[in-house]
Amino acid sequence: MTNYFQNDLVSVLPDITKIEFKKIDKSYFKVILINFFLVFGLFLVGLVLLHQLVFSEQFNQYIIYVYLTFMLLFLLIFIFEKLSFTKRKYALREKDISYKQGLVIKKLTTVPFSRIQHVETDEKPFSRIFGLASLSVYTAGDSSDDLVIKGIKKETALQIKEFISTKINE
16 A cells, blocks of 8 residues: 655745735725824813812822823824834735734734635725725634725725635635
8 A cells, every 4th residue: 555645844845925915905004093093082071070170189190291191192193093004914825815014913814715714805985985995804613804904995906806706616
């Protein structure tokens, strides 16, 4: 009986850093800013209401420090969002799709087409204003999306979805 099983050692690994990644559309930063200002605006309104209705007179002598801390936090998160936006990139190759992100904690996700169950595109309200969409890739064995690329042009997202759907149906 002849044994045909082979399990050779891999001596040369592919270099994923040599992939040419595409940047997320610059308009998506406007969407991030709109959401950012909405959230911080609500927090600021809440802080003002607390200041006017809840805080005691003894605490009010320190209120300037509370507002300064709030504004400093606002500024730091804004700077972080601006710097981390440039790190969001994706690559579509012949057999897989990759997405990388992260300023402090870097994350690179690659999903081979052979593992993909289905692909979805969606448009959130603010993204729709700028003609942007998100692409979600789902693989077998998990109930959540395994790869989400937010902030690409709607036409591009639909083209990628069609390309992947064609590949997984081959």
